[in-house]
Amino acid sequence: MTVSDFRPVSESDEPPPFYRAVGGEVDVFRAAARRGSPILLKGPTGCGKTRFVEAMAYELGRELITVAGHEDMTSADLVGRFLLKGGETVWVDGPLTRAVREGAICYLDEIVEARQDTTVVIHPLADHRRELPIDRLGTTLAAAPGFQLVISYNPGYQSILKNLKESTRQRFVAISLDFPAPAVETEVVAREAGIDAATAESLVVLGNAIRNLDGSALNEVASTRMLILAGGLVAEGLPLRAAVQAAVVEVLSDDPEVVRGLGELVDAVLPRQ
């Protein structure tokens, strides 16, 4: 489990996280935040879910506590546990408990990977009760103002129905993110990779060509993140074709046939150098 903190605007000199909206997601997040409603973010890998939550936490001036879910995660990883420290047994809050106490945004990334007996702890936090029962302490904590639950998943390869009860799911406000429109994605790729707009545009045109492949043998399509990685190699001096081979083609598949087919697509789509 990894836990990272994002410091709120008031305590940090860091510039705001750069995020370009792809639709109405910012307004939905703001409204849900005012109500303390939990948010379910869905979208393919590398489309900007994490960056979006970072940007919203910054805008709202709330601490962001991120937890990466995995199948071995237990509820103690979220809530906390007793640990031996210098011969004494002390209780140590888990990240969810800390967020509940501090009124932070708790971002449970890929929480659906976890088993249902783990995710069950978020159920009473996801409705009007806004409370966290801590069985091992024999207490129930009321969530501090500002506490907000955000969970994310990738509908392409995860089934949230598996691990979240429908009654819980219906307490969430769902926001669906996708790759931005070409003009916006070009701006994002140019800025994040540090390359000119024309090169970024070529990468975005290629990305969309891959996304539009019919009956494709790919598990995932080329994400914004992937295009930024390719752009980063160009910024480091690699020719565009070589950068795309390394950051896109070889990453998307191990199948020699598919790799060759993608290479042909790249040759057809990228400008001649």
Ligand SMILES: Nc1ncnc2c1ncn2[C@@H]1O[C@H](COP(=O)(O)OP(=O)(O)OP(=O)(O)O)[C@@H](O)[C@H]1O
């Ligand atoms: N709309 C956007 N505005 C600004 N940057 C973006 C946007 N979309 C994607 N990015 C860039 O793409 C990168 C990947 O996005 P991010 O890590 O947020 O994806 P994700 O949806 O959380 O992926 P995963 O599901 O794999 O965790 C970010 O680091 C950022 O550079």
Ligand SMILES: [Mg+2]
């Ligand atoms: Mg993410």
